[in-house]
Amino acid sequence: xxxxLLRRLLHALFVVWGVVTVVFFLVRLTGDPSAFLVDQxxxxxxxxxxxxxxxxxxxxxxxxxxxxxSVPRGDFGTSIRDRRPAMRMVLEHFWPATAELALASLVLxxxxxxxxxxxxxxxxxxxxxxxxxxxxxxLQSMPSFWLGLMLILLFAVHLGGLLPxxxxxxxxxxxxxxxxxxxxxxxxxxxxxxxxxxxVLQQDYVRTARAKGLGEGLVIYRHAxxxxxxxxxxxxxxxxxxxxxxxxxIETVFSWPGLGRLVVQAVPARDxxxxxxxxxxxxxxxxxxxxLVDLLYTVVDPRVRLP
Amino acid sequence: xxxxxxxxxxxLTGLTLALAPAAVDAQARALDGVAIDxxxxxxxxxxxxxxxxxxxxxxxxxxxxxxxxxxESLVDVDSQGKPVPGLALAWKPVGDLAWEFSLRRGxxxxxxxxxxxxxxxxxxxxMFRRNLDRWGIKDVAAGTSFEKVFPFVSRWExxxxxxxxxxxxEPSATLWDFIGREPLVPRAWTTKHGVEALNERPIGTxxxxxxxxxxxxxxxxxxxxxxxxxxxxYKRMRFQTIPEAAARIAALRAGQVGLIEAVPPLDAxxxxxxxxxxxxxxxxxxxxxxxxxxxPRDKYDSGGKDGLFTxxxxxxxxxxxxxxxxxxxxxxxxxxxxxxxxxxSVSFGYAPQEPYAYDPRxxxxxxxxxxxxxxxGGWIDRNGEPVNVSLLFPAKHYGQxxxxxxTAVVEMIKEIGVPVTVKPVDxxxxxxxxxxxxxxxxxxxxxxxxxxxxxxxxxxxxxxxxTLINWAPYPPELLALFTASRRELDPAKRLKLLADLxxxxxxxxxVVSLYQEVKIYAATARVLRFTPIPELNMxxxxxALRK
Numbered sequence: 115x116x117x118x119l120l121r122r123l124l125h126a127l128f129v130v131w132g133v134v135t136v137v138f139f140l141v142r143l144t145g146d147p148s149a150f151l152v153d154q155x156x157x158x159x160x161x162x163x164x165x166x167x168x169x170x171x172x173x174x175x176x177x178x179x180x181x182x183x184s185v186p187r188g189d190f191g192t193s194i195r196d197r198r199p200a201m202r203m204v205l206e207h208f209w210p211a212t213a214e215l216a217l218a219s220l221v222l223x224x225x226x227x228x229x230x231x232x233x234x235x236x237x238x239x240x241x242x243x244x245x246x247x248x249x250x251x252x253l254q255s256m257p258s259f260w261l262g263l264m265l266i267l268l269f270a271v272h273l274g275g276l277l278p279x280x281x282x283x284x285x286x287x288x289x290x291x292x293x294x295x296x297x298x299x300x301x302x303x304x305x306x307x308x309x310x311x312x313x314v315l316q317q318d319y320v321r322t323a324r325a326k327g328l329g330e331g332l333v334i335y336r337h338a339x340x341x342x343x344x345x346x347x348x349x350x351x352x353x354x355x356x357x358x359x360x361x362x363x364i365e366t367v368f369s370w371p372g373l374g375r376l377v378v379q380a381v382p383a384r385d386x387x388x389x390x391x392x393x394x395x396x397x398x399x400x401x402x403x404x405x406l407v408d409l410l411y412t413v414v415d416p417r418v419r420l421p
Numbered sequence: 422x423x424x425x426x427x428x429x430x431x432x433l434t435g436l437t438l439a440l441a442p443a444a445v446d447a448q449a450r451a452l453d454g455v456a457i458d459x460x461x462x463x464x465x466x467x468x469x470x471x472x473x474x475x476x477x478x479x480x481x482x483x484x485x486x487x488x489x490x491x492x493e494s495l496v497d498v499d500s501q502g503k504p505v506p507g508l509a510l511a512w513k514p515v516g517d518l519a520w521e522f523s524l525r526r527g528x529x530x531x532x533x534x535x536x537x538x539x540x541x542x543x544x545x546x547x548m549f550r551r552n553l554d555r556w557g558i559k560d561v562a563a564g565t566s567f568e569k570v571f572p573f574v575s576r577w578e579x580x581x582x583x584x585x586x587x588x589x590x591e592p593s594a595t596l597w598d599f600i601g602r603e604p605l606v607p608r609a610w611t612t613k614h615g616v617e618a619l620n621e622r623p624i625g626t627x628x629x630x631x632x633x634x635x636x637x638x639x640x641x642x643x644x645x646x647x648x649x650x651x652x653x654x655y656k657r658m659r660f661q662t663i664p665e666a667a668a669r670i671a672a673l674r675a676g677q678v679g680l681i682e683a684v685p686p687l688d689a690x691x692x693x694x695x696x697x698x699x700x701x702x703x704x705x706x707x708x709x710x711x712x713x714x715x716x717p718r719d720k721y722d723s724g725g726k727d728g729l730f731t732x733x734x735x736x737x738x739x740x741x742x743x744x745x746x747x748x749x750x751x752x753x754x755x756x757x758x759x760x761x762x763x764x765x766s767v768s769f770g771y772a773p774q775e776p777y778a779y780d781p782r783x784x785x786x787x788x789x790x791x792x793x794x795x796x797x798g799g800w801i802d803r804n805g806e807p808v809n810v811s812l813l814f815p816a817k818h819y820g821q822x823x824x825x826x827x828t829a830v831v832e833m834i835k836e837i838g839v840p841v842t843v844k845p846v847d848x849x850x851x852x853x854x855x856x857x858x859x860x861x862x863x864x865x866x867x868x869x870x871x872x873x874x875x876x877x878x879x880x881x882x883x884x885x886x887x888t889l890i891n892w893a894p895y896p897p898e899l900l901a902l903f904t905a906s907r908r909e910l911d912p913a914k915r916l917k918l919l920a921d922l923x924x925x926x927x928x929x930x931x932v933v934s935l936y937q938e939v940k941i942y943a944a945t946a947r948v949l950r951f952t953p954i955p956e957l958n959m960x961x962x963x964x965a966l967r968k
Contacts, residue, residue: 156888160566207636367665
């Protein structure tokens with residue numbers, strides 16, 4: 115286990131270095147942000163002065179060496195548009211806004227998915243199964259911006275302001291964005307639990323468990339579900355990664371001050387430091403979640419051994 | 422603008438008295454017989470948050486809305502966009518080569534620092550990048566580099582504690598405007614805490630004091646109780662970022678915000694029909710144009726070719742090919758203006774111009790007159806090459822209506838037989854092309870241009886120096902006329918020069934003038950006396966909330 119973790123840590127360092135390096139050069143290939151900082155009536159001399167103030171007139175390798183030297187200190191430079199430390203901005207948007215939205219959606223999409231998937235599998239081709247599959251299809255195929263706007267209209271406008279239409283700060287603000295963000299992964303998880311269970315329920319050990327006289331609940335939740343859970347864990351890990359790296363549409367519709375909108379707005383504005391800091395955080399999140407998912411496999415399935 | 426000065430100087434004292442704090446009591450309990458709530462909060466939904474609060478960094482359309490609540494300028498504007506005394510009580514030319522500003526007394530910044538001539542001198546140093554080391558402050562990449570755009574401003578001095586004189590090396594009719602409209606920051610606060618502090622915790626003299634800024638979410642203000650002028654009649658205000666227009670409208674209908682900006686044109690009439698909603702509009706100093714490459718070969722990365730649109734007749738033909746009235750009617754639902762002048766209709770010195778008639782037949786005739794020949798359903802230019810216009814447009818940057826408008830313009834140009842290849846790009850990519858001068862010889866692009874200045878001069882300088890948006894430089898005679906208009910201090914003569922220049926620019930057609938924006942606001946019935954102004958910001962002085 116220790117060797118595994120050490121190897122994954124080194125692997126993670128390499129991946130994160132690779133990602134930030136690629137992003138460093140890639141964003142610079144698309145041009146520089148000097149023209150954003152001046153009026154449209156600016157001359158070349160004014161643009162050149164802005165570029166000089168940003169230090170973008172230095173050779174690219176000089177900028178890269180300086181960048182690599184400052185990354186270990188968590189210093190990704192100052193945002194070109196906001197004139198604030200880029201990593202501080204990214205972390206301000208990550209915590210608590212993005213983290214709480216992602217975690218709430220994760221809880222909704224997994225906690226609800228298990229019973230719904232179980233009911234669907236244990237009532238195969240009967241009304242609850244049809245209803246569950248139809249609901250999953252509906253939630254998966256519905257565009258999240260539309261669902262979000264409909265929820266706002268229903269809960270904020272027609273139900274007399276039962277829930278806020280925008281913003282963050284309380285559990286009431288969290289409900290609508292979390293439900294909207296959880297809709298698609300919930301549907302996916304229900305289908306995964308259902309199909310996984312249907313397969314597992316045909317296995318010999320399930321028949322043995324039933325033959326031993328174990329109750330149906332015990333058979334399903336203790337024996338069958340653990341084996342059906344591996345694909346759900348894999349997909350949930352990935353979903354959480356995407357949720358933690360920002361949900362731009364949800365953030366836009368609900369005015370949620372999360373990480374997604376910050377980074378997405380930084381890209382067309384060529385705000386290099388914010389893009390780099392954001393991508394660094396995304397890379398760390400994905401690498402960490404991958405390791406976590408690998409570890410979880412060993413918990414739910416004793417047959418899985420870490421090398 | 423000396424026009425204003427002459428007439429205003431006498432009236433200023435009276436006007437100032439009218440704006441004095443005593444005129445409206447911030448603790449008033451009723452307005453026009455309606456009970457109001459002086460302790461209430463107004464939530465205003467805006468499409469985006471500002472990136473920074475330091476006015477030197479730039480005063481674009483989003484930033485201005487935030488910055489001008491906190492900071493003020495020497496010259497203020499009234500609800501019609503006309504200049505009125507702000508932190509300066511009066512301004513006047515002193516001889517041909519100086520302007521004098523008489524400052525308002527008794528004004529304090531939100532931290533208690535007094536406003537006086539020293540503050541103005543500090544701000545002038547900052548604007549023109551002088552003595553930054555002496556003040557111990559950093560230079561910032563500024564939207565407008567005053568020292569480069571207005572190099573004729575030579576020095577400034579304190580006449581007394583409340584009088585500042587600015588000297589120029591040549592007569593400058595608009596100095597009151599480009600210096601007067603720049604928001605002023607405190608000297609002591611800035612030198613003590615650095616320019617970064619202006620961004621983190623801005624301190625101004627404005628009617629609103631910033632109390633909280635949660636980026637990309639909201640900015641909260643409190644009424645500045647020691648404000649020198651007409652104060653807001655409610656205590657707190659919150660600028661809430663709601664990027665999605667449908668969500669802004671839903672929040673307004675739910676009563677969770679009191680006022681929203683940037684209502685889409687097609688929603689305006691629907692909201693107007695709702696009894697609990699008030700819709701108001703203001704023509705903006707935002708003009709949208711189709712820019713055509715009319716640069717000579719040595720003024721861009723040309724590959725040895727002049728721009729396809731160096732001939733004014735070709736540019737005029739494109740103006741005649743585009744049905745602007747139809748665009749305003751169909752795409753903007755009437756919430757935009759057709760304007761043939763290069764100057765926004767709400768700028769001082771604007772002279773209405775004869776509209777470009779929609780006349781495709783005449784457009785074709787003009788192309789032929791310019792040496793183009795029709796060939797197999799297309800055109801051959803005067804160099805014998807087949808014409809195909811390459812049009813860039815910044816998709817999703819100015820909004821959905823702008824994108825639809827660009828598509829409509831393309832179809833109209835195709836109607837006269839000119840093929841157009843449309844290249845939607847992100848705004849940054851378009852800026853890169855313009856900055857590097859790599860627009861193709863047959864290139865064109867759509868973009869909008871706004872202004873913080875009040876005078877026509879700011880629009881008319883578009884075709885002087887080579888800038889991001891100057892792709893058809895003035896010929897010598899127009900440049901001479903422009904220079905004369907800048908130096909003419911006699912108000913009547915200058916107005917005549919400006920009108921003449923606008924007429925000539927209209928006929929010379931450096932761009933295809935498409936439309937001028939009308940901004941739409943919607944408020945709940947609780948909001949009283951909100952009047953949109955033709956500037957980039959909203960003004961809440963005198964606004965009240967029904968109890």
